[in-house]
Amino acid sequence: MAKHAPNKIINWFRGQIAVKMTSSILLLLLFVCAAFSVSSYLASKSLTTKLEDQFVLRLTTNIENVSKYMTSIPEHADEITGKDQPAYTKIKQQFEQFKKQDSLENVYVLQKVQNKDQIVILTGVDEDFGTEYPFTPEMNSAIKENKLTISEIYKDEFGIHKSVFVPLKNVKGENVGILGIDLDASVVPKTKQELLWTTFTITLIVIVIGGLIAFFISRSVTRPVIQLMRVTEKVAAGDLSAQVAIQRVDEIGKLANAFNEMRQNLDSLIRQIFSSSNLITNTSAQLYQSADESSSSSAQVAVSMNSMNEGVAEVVSSITESTSSIVEINTELSEVTSEVKEMQEMAHKVGAQSADGQQLVEKTLHQMNVIQKEMKHSQEAAQQLGNRSKEIGEIIHIITEIAQQTNLLALNASIEAARVGEQGKGFAVVAGEVKKLAEQSTKAASSITELVSSTQNDSLLVMESIVQGNQAVEQGQSWINDTYENFKVIFNGISVFSNRTDHLIHTLERAERSFEIISNAMQKISGITEEQSAGYEEVAAAAQEQSASIQEITSAIRQLSDMAVVLQSSVQNFKITD
Structure with a gap:
């Protein structure tokens, strides 16, 4: 001891x-x-x-x-x-x-x-x-x-x-x-x-x-220093509402005024960080909801494209079957010239097949209308996705500016802490953590910006593909309308052919020529439909890629929201003025 x-x-x-x-x-x-x-x-x-x-x-x-x-x-x-x-x-x-x-x-x-x-x-x-x-x-x-x-x-x-x-x-x-x-x-x-x-x-x-003079001099010097030390300890503990009430014009008074100004700046910084973190949290929630909706829309677009692709495949199969039937009819029409009775019976069969073909064409036309509507919906969804991507870009720009401002404020706080010296060490540590958080926010915002830019480019490609697909659908619809009208003519022709057997040969010759035209048209329709099917597959793949990109954006937004929550919890340790 x-x-x-x-x-x-x-x-x-x-x-x-x-x-x-x-x-x-x-x-x-x-x-x-x-x-x-x-x-x-x-x-x-x-x-x-x-x-x-x-x-x-x-x-x-x-x-x-x-x-x-x-x-x-x-x-x-x-x-x-x-x-x-x-x-x-x-x-x-x-x-x-x-x-x-x-x-x-x-x-x-x-x-x-x-x-x-x-x-x-x-x-x-x-x-x-x-x-x-x-x-x-x-x-x-x-x-x-x-x-x-x-x-x-x-x-x-x-x-x-x-x-x-x-x-x-x-x-x-x-x-x-x-x-x-x-x-x-x-x-x-x-x-x-x-x-x-x-x-x-x-x-x-x-x-x-x-000794008395030394005591009073040291007391006059140390009393405000002790007061400043106590307030500094409160500020170091997170209480930013404490103020130094020293009315002096010497160096100690200037130090007290500088400390009060630093405390006010730190208080304003914490307020801004708290406000920014709240804004980031709210914005992240909105972005997360928008990204979730965009992801759902992309999934729906992919499902619709797959359904449309299946429908087009069925149309191609039906057209192929129709083309084969027309070839067979054309062959049988060549044989009808020698066999009238068989030709008449075949005419009934052709009439029945023409009726079936007309119904098939009607179904195809109806399916094409559905495809056109879905294409329009897909185009609108792609436009909405592009608009949402732009909104996300604007919000990310705001987040970047906030992070830069936060970084600048953290730098100012570090400078002020360095001026204070030993009393400013606690404030320098907090300013360093805020600066790191601002840099992480900037990096996250940059990553999100790249993802949003990629999403916007993909959205433009999807819109271009949908526009081209829509044009192809409109052209196919026009051709199917022509086919539908041709089937009507065929059906009427076969009816007349049944009633006018005396003009059977001439009618069959015209029918043969008509079937040749129809065969060529069906081949063209088949080729166009196959191209449309390939376009739908590309649209579906693009929609899946967009969905994956949106999921990455959603993950980044979730990370940003978590960072904002951590920032809020850190800021809540400080007691600021009312």
Whole structure:
């Protein structure tokens, strides 16, 4: 647990902008305060040095003046044995005058008497003579080395001093004591202490005020950032109704305005995607229904074409049989010339067969009318299929435009997310998925467009084949009408032939010629009918191909509808503004 505590503190420090800003400012203040403290220390040291130099100069000057005085008078301080001596009074009065005149702290004479250190004269003190006062190392050094000695600043029972000492000689020239001057040096440590306390106080005030300023600055910066972070987390969770209410004109305000604009753009994008997905779903349902109807129509056309083909095959078979019968009749007519009775009987048979042929031709004519109507229906269905294909093409064009617009909006969302940076990563992922979906929609729409184009081409071919088949049916109908009329003539001729046996030969000759004409006509009709049957087979094959194409379109539309449903489910995760 203790091992993880530093890591938690480091992670907390790294995860807080306010802590980073406050710490950075405090570190800067500490550096400034440290520099200020060093500068103050150096200034204090320099000032102390200058003060000590001034003390040394004053002490040197004052001790020279006192020494000159001591050498100028006939009395000797080492000969003073008590306070009642005139020399004591004279010298002490002059020392007091030096003290007052030069603002000295003490002027004194110390002497070694019988190995004891004692005061001879000390200004400012009445009971001075004979008082023991141990010599300091500087005093002993002055006596021993016989030179002027200046002490360091020191503290004793009388205060804080800086002193100067010169040896005191007797009549023999021996060093028997010292002549000393003290200056009040309390100003030096006092100045040091005041500078230290001033530096400490200023440093403490700067750190406290700087800390407060850093706290308020970091708070003013991080408060809108935290607010923006919370709103960003809501937007990342799909709540696009959240707004950043920051009224500032600095970079943070611009960032908040840019974020609000990005959120509004994303909200509009999601709205458009939702609306587009609904439109795609509805349009796909309509397309699916239209394609289903077209597929049913194509299947019906194929069934009708197969039925028509079977009917035409029956017509061909009937015409073939009629042609064979006519050939047989023609043969029998050649033999009737020699056998009248057999010819008359054959005439009855021919009459009966002519009646049957007339009924067959009537059936054929009726079937041709039915074929013509079915051809017209097929032509109308093909035209309707072409129109539906055009409508599908227009709708696919709309879908393509929507997918392109969606792709463009997804690109704009990716750009805005990149500007935001780390907060915009969630929005960049969503924009990428929308872009992929738009590209898939574009590819699907392109595939559907190709299928629709192929269907339109097939529809045109079917329409051309139906038109040609319709023309062939009309021509065959005309020929069958002629055949029907010829059968009437044959039937009437045979009736007349039965009643007018005397004109049998002539009538048979005319009948023979007529049968030759009929045979040629039937052969032509048979050839045309076979061609029509082949055309119907092609129409049926084209209808089957169209049905397969429409089934592919239906599958593509179903995929598009599924994609729209997936897009709707993805968009529903977002909460947009009302």
